[in-house]
Amino acid sequence: VPLHLPWIDAILELKRRRGATIMAHSYQSPEIFHGVADVTGDSLALAQAAAQCDSELIVLCGVHFMAESAKILAPGKTVLIPDLEAGCSLASSITAADVRALRARHPGVPVVSYVNTSAAVKAESDACCTSANAAQVVEAIAAEFGADKAIFLPDRYLGAWVAQQTGIELVLWNGQCEVHEKFTAMQARHTRERFDAKIVAHPECPPEVLAEADFVGSTSAMGAWLEKEKPSRVAMITECSMADNLRNRFPQVEFIKPCNLCPHMKRITLPNIHACLRDLRHEVTVPAETAAAARRALQRMLAVGR
Ligand code: 13P
Ligand code: SF4
The missing domain is CATH 3.40.50.10800 (NadA-like)
Structure with missing residues (x-):
């Protein structure tokens, strides 16, 4: 830990000067989670915090889909991620075209996407969920659409768990978390x-x-x-x-x-958080039309809550 102290001090000083809020997911290393973050928690907590954030600058210590969600929910803010390559095996398992093909195969069936997806996939979805509220979101969407089944993507294991919890039939995608x-x-x-x-x-x-x-x-x-x-x-x-x-x-x-x-979560380090605040990089952006559609799906998730 003493090795980390100079980095932590330098980051805290830059953070203060920039007026930034640092958000860190539960899977970030302790020196980040305890050392420099203002907000910590699961994917839902980070999305809720982004939607209510006062600072103009958010540094998201997590993976790319989390930074995209923050940008979509706080469109007026600058959202930075210390390493743009911090991906996710679930998010990369499915594209927007795949979601359109699923909808064509199951007409009228609502689509619930795990937040571990790209903004483009969220934009094709009726609602998003996290692991904290997946069952509640599926139940809310099934009731809203008067449907007895839903498409749930991309995590087949989380989907199977939600189907078991809710008794609602789910069409699943073959994605999984590599961790x-x-x-x-x-x-x-x-x-x-x-x-x-x-x-x-x-x-x-x-x-x-x-x-x-x-x-x-x-x-x-x-x-x-x-x-x-x-x-x-x-x-x-x-x-x-x-x-x-x-x-x-x-x-x-x-x-x-x-x-x-998780090799993706571990791409975020104290040195690249420092560089992120010093050089204001890497900015995460989402095309306006995609962001508007994805925001609707994310807001349905926030309305359900925890
Ligand atoms: P939660 O923090 O939402 O449980 O997410 C787990 C996860 O794997 C995020 O990448
Ligand atoms: Fe989370 Fe797994 Fe994706 Fe890593 S690979 S970000 S642990 S879902």
């Missing part, structure tokens, strides 16, 4: 039996992993669950920084591996 798809049921079972640990899993994990979990939820919901249950040992079946960032908040809880790193 969460790697977890196995055997790992989860072994962790519980060997370490007597509670299992907390993200809904982007395969169904057989979720079947082993004591709790399934978004990254912010995981923190809330720990707050409530106060387990003595827990395994967070998700990205590694999740447990690292919760350690401070829950010193009495022992966090057990396994975890996997």
Whole structure:
């Protein structure tokens, strides 16, 4: 940590001079999450914060789709991302043309997109959701459209989880998170039996992993669950920084591996956050027409809330 201190000091000074707000997702490294961020949380928390942000400059420490969502919800603000290549295997699994083809195959069926998609895909969707409110959004959209089924994309595992929770038939896309798809049921079972640990899993994990979990939820919901249950040992079946960032908040809880790193989230570093604030790069922009259509889908999500 002492190695990080000069970077943290320099970033905090630049942030103050620029009047910027730094937002960091739960999967950002602790030196970013605890060291420089003003707002932290899951994808829903970051979208809500962007929609209400007072500063003219937002630095989004997360992946590209999160910065696009921030720009769409705060169109008058400048939104920067420290590394433009911070992508997501889910977002790159589907294009706007794929969504149009799905609609043609399922006429009249509403489309709910996970926020882990490009702005162009959101623009083709009726509503967006995050892992924190996917079931509630699907239920709200099915009721609004008077539909007994919906198209849910692109995460087939989150989709299967939502179908199970809601009983609503979902047409799924074959996308998955490259980080969460790697977890196995055997790992989860072994962790519980060997370490007597509670299992907390993200809904982007395969169904057989979720079947082993004591709790399934978004990254912010995981923190809330720990707050409530106060387990003595827990395994967070998700990205590694999740447990690292919760350690401070829950010193009495022992966090057990396994975890996997997201290479996209880890592209964001203290040096590139510093360069981002110093040189005002990289600005994230969304074409006006795409942004207007995507905003409608995102606002439906915000209306449902958490
Ligand atoms: P949440 O923070 O919304 O749970 O998102 C998880 C994720 O994988 C984001 O990339
Ligand atoms: Fe995408 Fe998975 Fe990385 Fe999140 S953890 S950004 S869903 S690849």
